[in-house]
């Protein structure tokens with residue numbers, strides 16, 4: 001079984017927004033949280049809030065990721081849960097796909113899709129080693145987006161990157177099941193964070209009328225699903241994408 005108490009949870013993009021909310025939720029569940037972000041000041045603030053560890057990292061850089069893993073192992077000796085949350089979201093360039101430059105496309109893909117693969121590739125080595133030597137499983141939770149299910153104008157690079165995350169999640173789950181490592185994705189709908197509030201004027205009401213539950217989503221609406229996926233309740237759940245959007249999309 002997979003008890004959350006004293007587990008070590010590594011969260012990328014934890015310098016603010018949803019990543020910080022995941023950090024607070026996991027800390028509240030008795031885990032040791034490592035807040036990793038390229039925004040080192042934000043990660044340090046998160047770590048201070050929860051009494052965790054902050055690490056600076058660029059998820060597109062293998063050497064940086066290896067250094068991050070070494071820091072976690074030096075401090076805690078293991079990684080039980082990885083939450084791949086870092087993404088280009090707040091700072092994304094929004095325009096029709098036929099006006100995007102290659103640099104804009106590649107920049108988003110590099111963090112949002114390659115970053116999830118590369119971070120998982122580096123982190124999973126320690127998870128596999130532990131599975132082989134101690135027969136202990138682990139969890140990977142990838143943060144996708146519900147917008148994959150509907151598409152979104154001016155967000156094609158973002159939507160494509162998150163669609164890739166869902167496919168990657170399924171393949172990783174198939175490869176890692178034998179090590180008792182589950183891999184799942186959470187697809188949040190539009191959720192009020194510092195980032196999304198700055199994205200549009202009507203953020204508080206955006207999409208509310210399309211939901212079955214007619215109120216805006218906050219980070220607290222998303223974190224419970226991450227705790228569930230990391231918990232013993234989800235021992236036999238892998239390769240899945242759980243949409244958490246108050247009933248705007250159904251698949």
Ligand SMILES: NC(=O)c1ccc[n+]([C@@H]2O[C@H](COP(=O)([O-])OP(=O)(O)OC[C@H]3O[C@@H](n4cnc5c(N)ncnc54)[C@H](OP(=O)(O)O)[C@@H]3O)[C@@H](O)[C@H]2O)c1
Nearest residue numbers: 013017018038039058059085086087090145190191193195
């Ligand atoms: N909020 C929503 O409505 C919503 C909906 C669906 C899905 N999501 C997903 O939820 C996650 C968090 O969203 P959020 O609203 O909290 O957005 P956010 O504030 O933009 O969080 C993303 C974090 O990732 C960091 N990051 C970017 N590139 C990185 C890199 N190369 N290496 C390490 N860290 C990097 C960012 O740092 P910088 O500040 O330096 O860029 C930022 O701290 C993202 O995966 C997003 O796509 C959000």
